[in-house]
Amino acid sequence: MSDLIEVLNYFKKLNKVIAFEADFSFGNTKLVKKNKIDDVLCCILATLPSSYKNFMNQPEGKKLNSILSYDLLFNAIKNKFILNPNVYLVKSDLAAKYINTIVATLEQDIAYIEKIS
Numbered sequence: 001m002s003d004l005i006e007v008l009n010y011f012k013k014l015n016k017v018i019a020f021e022a023d024f025s026f027g028n029t030k031l032v033k034k035n036k037i038d039d040v041l042c043c044i045l046a047t048l049p050s051s052y053k054n055f056m057n058q059p060e061g062k063k064l065n066s067i068l069s070y071d072l073l074f075n076a077i078k079n080k081f082i083l084n085p086n087v088y089l090v091k092s093d094l095a096a097k098y099i100n101t102i103v104a105t106l107e108q109d110i111a112y113i114e115k116i117s
Contacts, residue, residue, distance in 0.1 A: 004110065007047045008103055014040045015099045018077065018092050028093040034086050037077055055113045064112070065105040073098040 017040055022030035045053070055061045062068055076094040081087045 003047055003049065004107055007044060008106065010040055010044045010047060011099050011103050011106075014044070015096055018090050018095050022090070022092075023087060025092075028091060030090045030092045031081060031084075031087045032077075032090050034088050037088055037090075049110060049114075051113050051117050052110055064109045066102045066109040069098040069101040069105070073102065 014037070017036050018030060018032055021036055022032050024031040055064075056067050056070070062071075073095060076091045076098060077088055079089040079091070081089045
């Protein structure tokens, strides 16, 4: 249970990094340093349960809201910026939406995965 709280805190931290630590903002598009986002994503992957990470790679894993939102989150935040390879072009409105969905459904999805395993 403490790992789940830690993972949720990392997702909230990712949301704060995108919202408040952008180098440049233009509407809902923000330029955020690549290493800041990658550091938080690394922490998220390290604290997710191994059963959840294994289920992410399975075809039936795409049916769970948190896993689907996690994949969409990557598409929203990991866009390369042509002028500077050290920053990501982040769609902040989509990223916030997907993070909120993950935070809301992660506990249920982990419980479901552990139940069927």
